[in-house]
Amino acid sequence: MALDRWIALAFIALCCVYGYAAFFTMDDSLPPILRRNPIWPSTFPKILTVAGIIVGMMVLFAPKAVKPAAATADKADGKMDITRLREYQLIPALALVVLMLGYAMALRPLGFLGSTTLFLMLGAMILGERKLYILIPVSALSAWSIWYLVQEVLGIFLRPWPAFMA
Amino acid sequence: MIEGLLLGLAAAVTPFNLMMVVMGCVIGTLIGMLPGLGPMSIIAIMIPIAISIGDPASALILLSGVYYGAIFGGSTSSILLNAPGVAGTVATSFDGYPMARKGMAGKALTIAAVASFAGGTIGTILLMIFAPALSSVALLFHSAEYFALMVVGLSAIAAFAGTGQVGKALMMTILGLMMGTVGEGALSNMPRFTFGIMELQSGFSFITLAMAMFALPEALFLVMNPGRAATGAGGKITNLRISRAEARTIAPVIGRQSIQGFFIGVLPGAGATIASFLGYAVERNLAKGKEQEEFGHGSIKGLAAPESANNAACSGSFVPLLTLGIPGSGTTAILLGALLALSVTPGPRLMIDEPDVFWAVIISMYIGNLVLLMLNLPLIPYIAKILTIPRQYLIPFILFFTLMGSYIGQNNPTELLILVGFGVIAAILRFADYPLAPLLIGFILGTMMEDNFARAMQLYRGFDFIIERPMTLALLVLAAILVVLPSYRARRARLRAAGVADGD
Numbered sequence: 001m002a003l004d005r006w007i008a009l010a011f012i013a014l015c016c017v018y019g020y021a022a023f024f025t026m027d028d029s030l031p032p033i034l035r036r037n038p039i040w041p042s043t044f045p046k047i048l049t050v051a052g053i054i055v056g057m058m059v060l061f062a063p064k065a066v067k068p069a070a071a072t073a074d075k076a077d078g079k080m081d082i083t084r085l086r087e088y089q090l091i092p093a094l095a096l097v098v099l100m101l102g103y104a105m106a107l108r109p110l111g112f113l114g115s116t117t118l119f120l121m122l123g124a125m126i127l128g129e130r131k132l133y134i135l136i137p138v139s140a141l142s143a144w145s146i147w148y149l150v151q152e153v154l155g156i157f158l159r160p161w162p163a164f165m166a
Numbered sequence: 167m168i169e170g171l172l173l174g175l176a177a178a179v180t181p182f183n184l185m186m187v188v189m190g191c192v193i194g195t196l197i198g199m200l201p202g203l204g205p206m207s208i209i210a211i212m213i214p215i216a217i218s219i220g221d222p223a224s225a226l227i228l229l230s231g232v233y234y235g236a237i238f239g240g241s242t243s244s245i246l247l248n249a250p251g252v253a254g255t256v257a258t259s260f261d262g263y264p265m266a267r268k269g270m271a272g273k274a275l276t277i278a279a280v281a282s283f284a285g286g287t288i289g290t291i292l293l294m295i296f297a298p299a300l301s302s303v304a305l306l307f308h309s310a311e312y313f314a315l316m317v318v319g320l321s322a323i324a325a326f327a328g329t330g331q332v333g334k335a336l337m338m339t340i341l342g343l344m345m346g347t348v349g350e351g352a353l354s355n356m357p358r359f360t361f362g363i364m365e366l367q368s369g370f371s372f373i374t375l376a377m378a379m380f381a382l383p384e385a386l387f388l389v390m391n392p393g394r395a396a397t398g399a400g401g402k403i404t405n406l407r408i409s410r411a412e413a414r415t416i417a418p419v420i421g422r423q424s425i426q427g428f429f430i431g432v433l434p435g436a437g438a439t440i441a442s443f444l445g446y447a448v449e450r451n452l453a454k455g456k457e458q459e460e461f462g463h464g465s466i467k468g469l470a471a472p473e474s475a476n477n478a479a480c481s482g483s484f485v486p487l488l489t490l491g492i493p494g495s496g497t498t499a500i501l502l503g504a505l506l507a508l509s510v511t512p513g514p515r516l517m518i519d520e521p522d523v524f525w526a527v528i529i530s531m532y533i534g535n536l537v538l539l540m541l542n543l544p545l546i547p548y549i550a551k552i553l554t555i556p557r558q559y560l561i562p563f564i565l566f567f568t569l570m571g572s573y574i575g576q577n578n579p580t581e582l583l584i585l586v587g588f589g590v591i592a593a594i595l596r597f598a599d600y601p602l603a604p605l606l607i608g609f610i611l612g613t614m615m616e617d618n619f620a621r622a623m624q625l626y627r628g629f630d631f632i633i634e635r636p637m638t639l640a641l642l643v644l645a646a647i648l649v650v651l652p653s654y655r656a657r658r659a660r661l662r663a664a665g666v667a668d669g670d
Contacts, residue, residue, distance in 0.1 A: 002598075003594075003597060003598040004334065004598035004599060004600065006598075007594070007595065007598050007600065008337065011337055011341065014341075014344075015344075018344055018359065021358075021359060026358065029356065030356075037624065038623050038624060038626075038627050038628045039619075039620045039623040039624060041356050041358060042358075043620075043623070044347065044616045044619060044620075045344070045347050045358070045359075048340060048343055048344055048347070051340055052337070052340045052341075052344065055333060055336045055337045055340055056337060058333045058336075059333040059334055059337055062333055063660060085597070087391075088390035088391055089389065089390050089391075090390060092389050092390075093386045093389045093390045096386065096389060096561075096565060097386070097586060097589075097590060100565060100569060100582070100586045101583065101586055103569065103582070104569070104579045104580075104582035104583050104586065105579065105583075107573070107579045107582070108579055116566065119562065119566060120562045120563070120566060123561065123562025123565060123566075124558045124559055124562050127389070127557065127558035127561055127562070128558050129556075129558040129559070138559070142563070146570070150570075150574055157577065158574065158577070159577065
């Protein structure tokens, strides 16, 4: 089964969970006076559930589409293509995803300046940069100038130092 | 209209707003040139900055400047590198890149700039004519019609998604609508689908979703596929002049494509990409003999056509946004989100309640086009230097700006975890060839759609509004046709491919 059909299946499962909440659990907390309304908070979600399951089934059981040759050739380069997955460099991409998650968790304990400098440095190192004498000043300087721009020029608060220092 | 123009002039021609136009165009051009960052990502990144400006007119002026600049920047990298930064400029590379390889890069850039300028200006004039007319019609609309109109808009977006994509686009739309229902609804202040998680109480943040859907997957793709960010804009760009004869050849092309592009841009779901491809195809068919053979090998007509069409389409896509409050494309959906954050509600009342915002935007489009022309022609050789930044420095910055977009102003790291999570899901969806713009448009329209639906239901005490209001019924039928027709045609195409006769 192709990836897009797996996604359709997952979508139908999601619709079922969503629909279960809409049809069976949501209305319990509705006060009686609101029950006389023609529309309940669950009305629209119910419609969406039905529509979602129908469309999901359509995609799941759709016969294989005939791809016009011209269209695939046009976009070949600008499109993510699952058949070329093996040619792609997945490891740096995954490493960057992990780095982003780490950055999100480090922002509060390390402060903006520290974590951003580290993020930019490690990001460049994942992509193959090794010249630390360029890397460290560039990332520290950019982290500071972005902080200055946001905090001082635009006036949006950004905590610069680790949580225990300020 | 004259009154409006004067009002707009007064609002737009302040030193601050002029600075915003120039800044928007420069930022848009610079970032739009980078492969992997389209106008949607750039505008999403700029939203926190625009919101912090506070004045809706200035913010919208800045964002539309960025939009124009991004489209223009995208054409620069298409011509010089054959690496379009934006889907709307893919058609530009068909003839622009061959021209650059023949050593006519300067001329190609000039033609692109002039064609963009003409397309943008003609598009803005048409916008000025059609938007007030459409919004006076829209004032007669009732909440039932609004609901139906949104259904039409969403199905049109799915219908234009391309062969074999209609079901997927519909699925993404519904997913977007579902995500829009998470959190406290406007209808009753009951939290829905939060599953007891506090962070979901106020629903998903729109900016986070926009970043996750577009900016993050593009950046990751740039990492995975290094060939896409091919650098090395070598060679000097000289000879920016075009001759009189060339100007005469491309003038009718620009005129036709500006008008055609505008009307394609007005249609929900079509937008700059379709306009540019269609413009290219139409001009190729109109050209005769030798000129037709030149298409694809550096024809100036083939370069001018998509360039004027995509810029005119950008202006066109503002029509449904400003008059109906319904975005027709991912980019205008993001603009709508920004406007709502600035407590401006686009729609037919916009022109009456806040005419200065409306007209200031239109005036700033003229100014923006002019700025792009003046700024870019002499500066292009220098601006193109940005293409030589090594990717190991570029990509961490792109990722960082993506994250910052949803962090600034909220200071909530949980938002970043949601962003990365959705970003990975979006990348998987992209791999499976699911279009993501419908999801975002559905998400944005979801709340509005439910509000209008609820109002109509309450007024008519049930579903009767569908039958009792002929306009609503007609719109809903139109929506059904829009969805069914492409699948019917796909079925016929399949039968034909299988060797079954068509019937007639």
